[in-house]
Amino acid sequence: MTILINNLKRLSRDKFTFIVMLLLPIIFISFSMYAMGGSTPLRVAIIDKDNTRLTSMLTEGLKNGTDILEVQEQDIKQMLINGKLDYAVKINEGFTEAIINGRDTKLETMSLKETNTSIPIKLYIESFVNSSKNIAAAAKGNEGEFYRGMELYVSNMVSADYQSIENTERDTKSNTYLSLGFMVMFMLFMSTNAATLVLEDKYLKTYGRVLSSPISARSYFMQNLLSYIVITFIQVCVIFAILIFVFKADMGPSIGNILVLFLVFALTSVALGLAVSSLTNDLRQNNALSYLITIPLCMLGGCFWPRDIMPSILRQLSNFTPVTWVLSASEKLLYGGSLADIGSELMILLLFTLVFMIVGSNKNIMMKA
Amino acid sequence: MVVEIKDLVKRYGDFLAVDNISLSIDDGEIFGLLGPNGAGKTTAINCMIGMQKQDKGQIKLFGQDFTGREGSIKKEIGIVPQDLALYWDLTCYENVSFFAKLYGLKDGLLRSRVQEALEFTGLWDRRKDLAKKLSGGMKRRLNIACAIVHQPKLIIMDEPTVGIDPQSRNHILQSVKELNKKGSTIIYTSHYMEEVEELCSRIAIMDHGKLIAKGTKEELKAFITVEEKTEFELSSVNYTITDTVKQVSGVKDCVVDGSRLTVISEKNSRNLSKIIDCISAAEADILSMNIEKPTLETVFLTLTGRTLRD
Amino acid sequence: MKALNIAYYTILRNFRDYKTLLLMLALPIMLIATMGSALGSVFTPGDMSVTTICYLDEDKGFMSQSFEEFLESEEISKMMQYKTAASKEEAFELIKDGRAVALIVLPANLSEDIQKGGKASIEVYNSKYSSFRESIVQSTINGFVNGTNAQLVLRQMGAVSQEYEMFDNIEETAVTAEGNAPRAIDYYAVTMLVMTIMYGTGYGNFAMKEEKRLNTSIRLASAPVNYLEVVLGKLAGSVVSVFLQGMVIIAFTKLVFNVNWGGSLGLIIFVCFSASLMSVGLGMMVSNLGKNPQATGGLLNLGVSITTFLAGGYFPSSQMGPAMEKLGHISPNYLAQQAMFNTIYGGSTAQTTNLIITIWAIVIAAFIIAGLTERRSAN
């Protein structure tokens, strides 16, 4: 117990760091919970040099279903290339006049060659211009007549009536799932950080002293383990509370089950942190190595993106990371699974923990410092 | 005067670490600064070299006021810090030459001075080894090499010998004498009374931030009047010995305990040969003999009521 | 002069720990290689997959006929396929499962209502959480509705006999992304480069604190050097250490992975340098705000992982939704990344200039805060 309390004291001595350390993941997850998800609708830029009733009718019509962006003409190409824009239309001066008078005129448009995403916009614009040309023909060059026809046209005698069939359930669950992914990432990062206390012990040479005291190496190791788990788990609980009470996140049928899962994973990640720190002798090396390990673990395991977008070799490789299993288990729990359903995942996580502990508690490695 | 300190005061918060000390050190001296743990020696030194700002008091080095910034003064000081101050991931050579360059040494002079310093401390053969690979004693020596490479006129050594074996320690003590012979003034702090007795011409004793005594060894010893005590282990004791010994001038008392004869004389009575004459006259063989003189240790004990090392 | 000396030894020491250095360089290079090849599909703009909609015809009039013709037309069928649904409920299930994006219902009597000239509407049911696909459905349906409306208008204008004529209305210029937009490997080379530079906060963190820890601060204080010279030397050494790592990554990725670093390598290098300064400055600042350099070091590493993530370093943030993309703009990584992308792919120079100015503003702010919080003495 002494080491546990001592560690908590030591961690909290540097108040600035301690507080930021605790708050950072909470803020980050809150933010991303708020910001994540949704996709951008098609984006259109209109450079309107004509500025007539007709052109504003076209713009209005496009606002149905697409985002109209204010863009400088010279930026258009770059934005299309960077995927910041899907389609651009340039209306030259005299366009309306030409239409009314039945002269041939065209809109200049720009799109990206490699993709067909902009075809619906093109179709829409095409049909609009085509319609106005037909209406102009019927109006025989009479502007008043033409606009009366156009008014009628945009009044949508036939219209499309959009209704959303939202089941909000699906959405918050996928967001919850994403934030669980981030939580997994933070737990890995934090645990490798916390394990630096062992390294500090090594640096200050108190490690040898601790080991030569009546406290056994195993007990020292266990108490260290415990103190990081306590910290990690407090963090998990705070984040869960925020997810539930602030963001009204849907945590599936049983919050308790998810807590159990994350308690087990706290164990795994802390064991990983200690295993990494036992392989290195100084802090910089430890930092480098832990990031070398944790970032790819997060990527493979699907903290940042769905695992299915990766090629199959990487997907298979990802089965060898604990992250994959904690995430697939939490997905099951979110969508109604019970603890029994995630039995195999829990077993695998415990197995990982065991392996990490064996590596981490290897006294020979630890005494190397 | 190389060092003149007047009314130096340094506080840490409410704690008075250095309490109004005044000192002056002559050119060419080896000056000993003694004191138990926490006496304020390191703090006083840190103020002296401009590492910390004193709260009050004046420091004059080489006759000039020193505020901690005067480069011309700093050039002439070398500090051997109490805690090893080395870059562990640099080699011995690199460590020494790095610090040498801070003192403006360049090119040929730099190389020859670095070599000199490393040879002086016996580390020339290990110059390509990383500092972290050295033994404890070698690290201590490297710590010294870094301080003397620029051949300063004033060398301040803050416990340069802690935690090393007698051989390395001897090496270091010899070096200190040699540096002094080459013309450097040295301030030497230590817990080891023997070192200070052997090296230093003048000594100051600090305790609880205060300077409680200063002077030459003899002056300090004169502070206390204790008797000299001589113990003999004899082959045989008869009571005629005690009687004759008691007659010797300066002897105040003489006690027999088994085969042991304890003689107590007045200070500086220089009567040892006469006592031995009496013993041999009684045809007893001296198996062993032990003379207890007033040492700095005893001086210290009487002054502070505590021992130097705890 | 003495500052240069201090800088030189700082670099020497940073690079002497070559094991750590190799690890720090191996991480980004490994990530560039794996993600560059594994996530190719995310980066090449390509034809999107066909959008599936459900179609329920309750009208069975001429409108259903023309709508079906429309759906089956060559252009539409390339990107949209439809399933005929038996009931709304069945279609809703499909939408919930994500197997269809929307349900389009032609209500009973639609054709009749139109014939009579009254208002009529097509019903579209969709899920609002896929704005992109929904946007496609909407534009497509609107296109259809437009055509129908135009014919109705013509009839109302009395031009019954006028044929609805098809004109040529658009002159389209296609721009190509090839060579103009980063491939996955190009993208990750930039983001991982910036990440590596940002991990340089570690050097800033340790620069001065380390001297205290090694006790060498006492030697530095007693030597005839200005404190400012010491700080400048440590700073320069740290910045150059970080910067050189960045150069190694640029050189390696260019030579081994043939990454496109564009034509103005000089500007890229300048951005690298500015970012190195920013990273070391932020490191020093945080180091001074906290106490224990180990703790602040851990914090900085965590922080860099977050800023890298936010800036889309691991996965393009544009793929994580519009709000996430905006959020990424607060990340220091974003400034350097965007400046480099602009430089390589001919983006707006005005924006690049702004980005670089912002980086320097952060540099100055970080150093001011670091200077104000620097605790000089040994205590």
Ligand SMILES: Nc1ncnc2c1ncn2[C@@H]1O[C@H](COP(=O)(O)OP(=O)(O)OP(=O)(O)O)[C@@H](O)[C@H]1O
């Ligand atoms: N940075 C500091 N902050 C607060 N108190 C300090 C600080 N440095 C030293 N002290 C206190 O000042 C007193 C004098 O310390 P100093 O290091 O000068 O003693 P010393 O004589 O060198 O002892 P030692 O022989 O153990 O080296 C001690 O009580 C110590 O606790």
Ligand SMILES: [Mg+2]
């Ligand atoms: Mg001391």
